[in-house]
Amino acid sequence: MEDENFNEDSLNELLNDYPPEKSSLIPILQASQDKYGYLPRPVMKTIAKYLSIPVSTVHGVSTFYAQFRFEPIGKHVVKVCHGTACHVKGADKINETIESKIGVKSGETTEDGLFTLERVACIGCCSLAPVIMVDGTAHGNLDRKKVKKVIQSYREGE
Numbered sequence: 074m075e076d077e078n079f080n081e082d083s084l085n086e087l088l089n090d091y092p093p094e095k096s097s098l099i100p101i102l103q104a105s106q107d108k109y110g111y112l113p114r115p116v117m118k119t120i121a122k123y124l125s126i127p128v129s130t131v132h133g134v135s136t137f138y139a140q141f142r143f144e145p146i147g148k149h150v151v152k153v154c155h156g157t158a159c160h161v162k163g164a165d166k167i168n169e170t171i172e173s174k175i176g177v178k179s180g181e182t183t184e185d186g187l188f189t190l191e192r193v194a195c196i197g198c199c200s201l202a203p204v205i206m207v208d209g210t211a212h213g214n215l216d217r218k219k220v221k222k223v224i225q226s227y228r229e230g231e
């Protein structure tokens with residue numbers, strides 16, 4: 074969701090579920106990210122106002138935790154496992170192949186909003202290494218050719 078589409082009423086509704094005190098900050102940030110997919114600037118401002126704390130505090134706390142994001146998330150989230158088993162079986166090559174196929178680096182989202190690429194630690198299917206997870210579905214035993222096909226299948230699903 075773009076900043077300009079963010080709906081103040083729906084955010085106020087969310088905020089009303091929490092007492093307006095500083096200890097509500099993390100739960101509110103989590104709920105806001107669940108709702109918007111990331112933390113748009115105007116959302117952080119409204120949260121600061123609600124909790125009567127400076128926006129810089131909201132920003133400082135949210136950047137401290139890796140779970141929060143500040144850019145819109147892509148429609149498909151591609152997580153490349155860089156755990157030990159996947160690393161040994163060529164996770165770097167898989168990562169490079171995806172980066173060149175979709176044109177963004179890890180941590181970024183494609184301009185068309187279709188893919189967000191992320192690096193993750195072991196996702197628990199080491200026997201399928203190297204593995205990627207797309208929108209919660211694991212794809213394993215990958216090589217460069219197979220991973221290109223997987224990404225293509227999500228493109229074609231549009």
Ligand code: FES
Nearest residue numbers: 154156159195198
């Ligand atoms: S190391 Fe990749 S799934 Fe475990």
